[in-house]
Amino acid sequence: MRLTVKNLSAFYGKKQILHDISFPDVKGGMIVGLLGPNASGKSTLMKCLSGENKSKGDVIFDGDCLHVVGRKKWSEKVATMPQTAPAPTALTPTELMWSTARALALPYSNKELSRKIEGIFDALGLSDFQLDALHTLSGGKRQLIGLALAFIREPELLLLDEPTSALDLHWRMIVLDLVKRKVQEEGSVSIAALHDLDLAARYCDLLVLLEQGRVIASGTPQEVLVRDNLARVYQVETEIDQSKHGYTRVDIIGAL
Amino acid sequence: MVNILRPIDMMQTSTLDVEFSRLTRRRILILSGLSAALVLSLWLDILAGPSGLSAGQIIDGLINPQNLELRYKIILWDVRLPDALIAIVVGAALGLSGIETQTVLDNPLASPFTLGVSSAAVLGASAAIVLLPAIPFVPPAFILPVLALFGALGSACLILIVVRLSGGSRETVILFGIALVFLCNAIASGFHLIADADALQQVVFWMIGNLTKAGWLEVAIVACCFLVIFPFSMKHVWLLTLLRGGEAHARSTGINVSRLRTWVIIRASILAAFAVCFVGTIGFVGLVGPHIARLLLGEDHRMLVPGAVLCSALILSIASGLSKTLIPGVIIPVGILTAIVGVPLFLSLLVQRRGRLS
Numbered sequence: 329m330r331l332t333v334k335n336l337s338a339f340y341g342k343k344q345i346l347h348d349i350s351f352p353d354v355k356g357g358m359i360v361g362l363l364g365p366n367a368s369g370k371s372t373l374m375k376c377l378s379g380e381n382k383s384k385g386d387v388i389f390d391g392d393c394l395h396v397v398g399r400k401k402w403s404e405k406v407a408t409m410p411q412t413a414p415a416p417t418a419l420t421p422t423e424l425m426w427s428t429a430r431a432l433a434l435p436y437s438n439k440e441l442s443r444k445i446e447g448i449f450d451a452l453g454l455s456d457f458q459l460d461a462l463h464t465l466s467g468g469k470r471q472l473i474g475l476a477l478a479f480i481r482e483p484e485l486l487l488l489d490e491p492t493s494a495l496d497l498h499w500r501m502i503v504l505d506l507v508k509r510k511v512q513e514e515g516s517v518s519i520a521a522l523h524d525l526d527l528a529a530r531y532c533d534l535l536v537l538l539e540q541g542r543v544i545a546s547g548t549p550q551e552v553l554v555r556d557n558l559a560r561v562y563q564v565e566t567e568i569d570q571s572k573h574g575y576t577r578v579d580i581i582g583a584l
Numbered sequence: 585m586v587n588i589l590r591p592i593d594m595m596q597t598s599t600l601d602v603e604f605s606r607l608t609r610r611r612i613l614i615l616s617g618l619s620a621a622l623v624l625s626l627w628l629d630i631l632a633g634p635s636g637l638s639a640g641q642i643i644d645g646l647i648n649p650q651n652l653e654l655r656y657k658i659i660l661w662d663v664r665l666p667d668a669l670i671a672i673v674v675g676a677a678l679g680l681s682g683i684e685t686q687t688v689l690d691n692p693l694a695s696p697f698t699l700g701v702s703s704a705a706v707l708g709a710s711a712a713i714v715l716l717p718a719i720p721f722v723p724p725a726f727i728l729p730v731l732a733l734f735g736a737l738g739s740a741c742l743i744l745i746v747v748r749l750s751g752g753s754r755e756t757v758i759l760f761g762i763a764l765v766f767l768c769n770a771i772a773s774g775f776h777l778i779a780d781a782d783a784l785q786q787v788v789f790w791m792i793g794n795l796t797k798a799g800w801l802e803v804a805i806v807a808c809c810f811l812v813i814f815p816f817s818m819k820h821v822w823l824l825t826l827l828r829g830g831e832a833h834a835r836s837t838g839i840n841v842s843r844l845r846t847w848v849i850i851r852a853s854i855l856a857a858f859a860v861c862f863v864g865t866i867g868f869v870g871l872v873g874p875h876i877a878r879l880l881l882g883e884d885h886r887m888l889v890p891g892a893v894l895c896s897a898l899i900l901s902i903a904s905g906l907s908k909t910l911i912p913g914v915i916i917p918v919g920i921l922t923a924i925v926g927v928p929l930f931l932s933l934l935v936q937r938r939g940r941l942s
Contacts, residue, residue, distance in 0.1 A: 361846035380835055403838030415690075422604055424833075427884070428823035432837060442601035449600070459603055461882075462829075479832060524650040 329356035329390050329484060333516050336385035338376050343564040344541065345372050346383070351536045352544040356515035359508060361522050361532030363552070365562055370521035371411055374489045377519065378408040389485050389517070403432075407483035411490050411521075413470035414477070416463035421454060421473045424462070428477055448476045451506060453499070467494040473504060479510075486511070488520040492527065500524070504531045529553055529576035537561055549576045559584060611887040614880050618894040622672065625898055629668040629905040634913055635659050662799070670798035670862070671904035671918070672897045673806045675869055678858040679896025680810065681852040681884055682870030683877065683889055687824045688848040689754045690831065695870045696856035699757070699849070700739040700764030702865040705857065706791055707768045708735025709864075710775040713786045728790070729802075733861035740853030747849060752842025754831075757849070774838055793866035793919025795904055802862040809858040813851045814893070820844065821885040828883045866919050869896045872926040879933040899926045 331354040338346040346369050354360050360571050364368045376383035379399040387394040414424060425445045429436060436444060449455050452472045457465055462473070469496040478486060486507065492500040504520075508531055511518045522528045528535060529549040536546045539561045545552045553576050558566045565581040630642060637645075637656055645652040645660045652660065682695045696702070700908055708731035711717070722730050743761060750756035776784060827834045834841050856870065873896025874888075881891040903921040910916060 377834065380837070399838055408836040410832040410836045412830060412832040414833050415828070417828050417883055418878065419825065419828045422600060423825060423882070423884045424829045426604075426821045428829070429828045429831075430839060431822035431839065439601060442604065446600040458600055459607065474833065477829070477837075481837075 329515055329517055330354065330388075331360075331390075331485060331519075332386060332388040333377070334386040336373070336376060336387060337385050338381055338383040338541075340373055345369055346376065346541045348385070349373060349536075349538075349541075349543055351543060352534060353397040354517050354534060355517075356517060357512045358517055358533040359511055359531055360517070360519045361528035361549075362519060362538060363522060363525065363528055363535055363561075364538035366546075368538040368561070370538060371489055372541070373538070374408065374487050374521055375477075377485075377574060378406055379403065380408070383515045400412050400570070405483060406485045406487065407478040408487040409474045409478040409489060409491055411493075413467060413474050413494065414462055416465075416470065418461045420459050420461060421449070421465075421476070422458045424473065425476060425480055429480055432481065434481065444480060445476075448479045452476055453502070468496065468499065471495060472499070472503070484514075484516045486516060486518040488518060490521050490523065494525065500527060507531070525553060525558075525578040526575070529578065553578055606797075607886040608887075611881050611884070611891075615887060615891060618880075618891065618898060622894055622901060625901040625905060626668055626672060626842045628645045629671065629901055629908075630660075630664050632905045632908040633659070633664060634908075636858075637664075661803070663796075666799050666803050667795050668901070668904060669803045670795050670806065672899045673803060673810055674795070674859045674863050674866065674892045675873065675897035675900030677801065677806055677810045677855045678866065678870035678900075679873040679877075679892040679894075680814060680889065681855040681859070682873035682896065683885075683892035684817060684824070684848045685852045687827060687885070688845045689758060690827075691754070691758060692875065693871070694758060696740075696852050697744050697865070697870065698765070699761030699853070700768060701736045701853055701856045702860055703765045703768035703772070704735040704739030705732040705860045706735075706787075707772045707775075708732040708738075708861075709790050710772045710779075710787050711735075713790070714779040714783050723923060729861040733857055735768075736852070736857030736860060739768070740850070740857060743849060743853065744846065747842075747846050752845045757845075785851075789917065791919075792917040793864035793922070794865050794917045795900075796915055799860050806858050806862065809855060812890055813855055816847075816851060817889055820848070821889055824885040824889070825883065828885075864917075864919060866900065866922055868919075868923045868926060869900050872930050873899055876926075876930055876933060879930075899929070 332504050334350045336349040337344060337347060361375060364370055372381060375381035377387060379394055379402045389405065422445060426441065429441055449458050452475060454469065454472055454476065457469060462470060475491055492503055495503060504527060532549060535549055535552040537544045537557055538551050544561055545557050553568055555566055555568060558564060563584045565584055566577040567581060569577050569579065571577045605788045631639060637659060641656065642660060645656060649657055649661060685694045685696055709728055711730040714767040717727065719727055719730065742764065743757060746760045747757055776787060779787065825838060831841055874892040877888055877891035877895045881887040881916060889914060903918050906925065907916045907918045907921050
């Protein structure tokens with residue numbers, strides 16, 4: 329599996345939001361981290377990659393070009409976890425998972441689907457809440473349900489828009505460990521928009537740093553997370569070092 | 585912790601499967617109970633009336649109409665049955681229309697009536713009563729429902745144009761609907777100003793909502809409309825359930841939410857238009873019936889859609905029965921009673937549920 333993104337541009341009306349976005353080809357088993365401050369174009373890029381927003385340029389995954397195959401066929405391989413968690417309604421997580429699977433005609437029998445949902449809920453610590461109404465659950469739990477909804481589709485390209493923003497430290501690690509294991513074992517690809525630079529450095533194989541809809545830098549965490557890039561994009565003074573476990577670590581000294 | 589990547593073990597027992605099946609069975613039981621209550625309510629509604637027809641005579645008259653005296657046959661077959669059945673079909677149509685509109689507009693106060701369908705029907709009815717127009721090929725007795733229907737369908741067309749122009753934005757649709765309500769009310773008020781006392785009384789009577797003018801033709805038209813549209817609604821139950829998880833989630837799965845919203849508004853408006861054109865504006869049923877169903881059955885639209893249909897039909901059927909029995913010899917317009925029946929029922933369920941949650 330390989331994802332190619334070349335010269336991708338997107339517009340809201342006449343206003344250009346993304347400007348010729350390109351980054352190195354992504355191979356199966358890799359996680360790509362999209363970094364950048366608020367309004368840098370991360371969520372728009374996610375929506376363009378999922379086909380939800382219209383765009384120009386080349387988006388090719390596993391030999392299929394998004395603009396050739398169309399949204400419907402593209403959606404068979406791609407699942408997105410949107411930035412917004414599922415709405416706090418009286419619906420239960422199980423009903424939401426079940427209706428998603430059935431609305432998308434996923435090929436599971438009722439028994440298979442039950443076990444599948446149960447396995448995902450177990451992995452995400454949701455087993456005790458599977459028949460509780462969504463409005464009784466915390467924002468973090470609902471964010472995990474958003475991830476479960478993406479997992480149930482068994483995507484080859486998993487798009488995660490700030491998947492850990494409402495989670496505590498423990499669940500951030502669990503979720504990203506799970507995503508890492510999933511893409512490595514299945515050979516699939518995941519793209520995650522993240523705000524936490526240390527987590528991005530730890531879990532992502534490739535980072536793409538965005539500012540005002542343009543790619544400022546792309547490459548390995550060591551190549552992208554450098555003082556000048558972070559000073560330019562985030563306007564903060566930093567020191568970059570390596571943790572004793574071998575991860576790139578960003579020490580933020582202060583705002584510039 | 586279970587590895588979600590492992591193959592599915594079909595031999596392992598699933599507690600979720602057991603619990604979800606139990607929940608589904610409980611909801612099917614509630615639907616069965618609602619169906620039984622509806623049959624009972626229909627029976628009591630047919631029994632209600634001042635003519636002294638006994639239960640035995642009614643059963644005999646239903647099986648062998650020729651055995652009944654002519655006057656009882658007319659009372660049973662031309663008055664009580666159509667009145668009782670129109671209550672059920674109109675309630676069912678308004679309930680279906682209400683639940684779907686609330687879901688696609690993600691607004692608990694939304695109904696085809698908040699979108700202007702009933703106000704436009706009132707405008708059409710007011711024009712028919714006050715101006716007494718002659719329409720070619722339409723018998724005088726049908727001019728009022730035909731103009732009310734045209735008004736309601738006209739408002740539905742305007743809403744659809746707005747849906748198309750706004751790209752399916754729910755806020756725009758609701759705001760336009762409210763603006764349409766004010767516009768139709770303003771024009772209808774103009775008709776009321778120039779109406780004489782008799783015409784004004786007729787308009788007010790029609791606006792309150794009344795089941796007693798419906799015959800078999802009206803029952804058949806509303807029933808056909810409901811039976812044609814209901815399967816399309818049931819076909820969309822998974823999508824509607826999914827949509828309750830939020831529009832962002834639904835859009836992220838690749839579902840065309842704008843198209844779904846357009847289809848639902850088309851069928852909900854048509855249903856509401858046909859329902860109100862014969863019996864007047866009984867809007868409250870379409871609002872509260874779905875909420876009662878939601879309290880009883882949750883958000884799974886496989887159960888909620890038929891539940892809203894049954895609850896709304898039941899409320900209108902009970903109101904129809906009460907309208908004939910509360911004051912002996914007087915038929916109270918059913919529109920007055922729907923809120924009196926529906927609000928206590930709704931509030932008691934709401935209080936019970938709050939009690940359970942706390």
